[in-house]
Amino acid sequence: MAKSLNPSGPTSFDRLLALIETLRGENGCPWDRKQTPSTVTRYLIEEVYELVDAVLSGNPDDVCDEAGDVLFQVLFVIHLFSESGHFCIQDVIEKNIHKMVRRHPHVFGDVSAKTPEKVSENWDRIKQSEKNGKEQPSLLNSIPKGLPALARAAMVSERAAKTGFDWDDISGVMAKAMEEWAEFSTELGAADGAGESDTASMEFGDVLFTMVNVARFAHIHPETALIRSIQKFEDRFRYMEAKATEAGRDMDGLTFDEMHVLWDEAKVKFC
Known part of the structure; x- marks a missing residue:
């Protein structure tokens, strides 16, 4: 006989957690029971991209549907770690609440931050202080290597710029983009337009990365x-x-x- 989910739980959130427990239970779904944190990451990434597509489409019904799928995958990952005794959903929520309060002292403390730029500056400073005096790795180390190339390029560009390693204004970076395009065109011509040269490929990458910087100055996210x-x-x-x-x-x-x-x-x- 097919099992039915009891809809009488105190909240929808509790019911979703109960659903995951049922799927992972002894008489649950063979596919769900087989999953591990590493196998689930693929589906989490896929669902996030589907949510992004829905958001950009502007269809609220699609956003609602896809947001539910992302939430399910996130909770599923947390449940897997909870099963292994590492942490539970309450630990995740409490840790995040403390982090968000700590990183918003302009809201929950007496720090002043009147602009988004100042908020970002404070955020980075607080993140650094959270490392408790440990030797600081590269600013780029925390950027996920699994990000799509454009999104990763944007994060690399932003991190580097915060150190002052940047152009003075958008005209400078646009001039650099034109310079990179000229170098790519020259190399492509040397490769007889085939584009098979490794150097031509690198030059094209330089064009794309410089355009990511143009997007940053224009307050556009390239991805x-x-x-x-x-x-x-x-x-x-x-x-x-x-x-x-x-x-x-x-x-x-x-x-x-x-x-x-x-x-x-x-x-x-x-x-």
């Missing part, structure tokens, strides 16, 4: 900006495919001019 551009392209391309299908044509059978007519229509529909 989010690229996701939005990809979504816009996908919407437009799918429109083209649909219109071609309506006309009884395949995309690869359209002429260059016919494709651009549909692209211009798509640009109007998906700005």
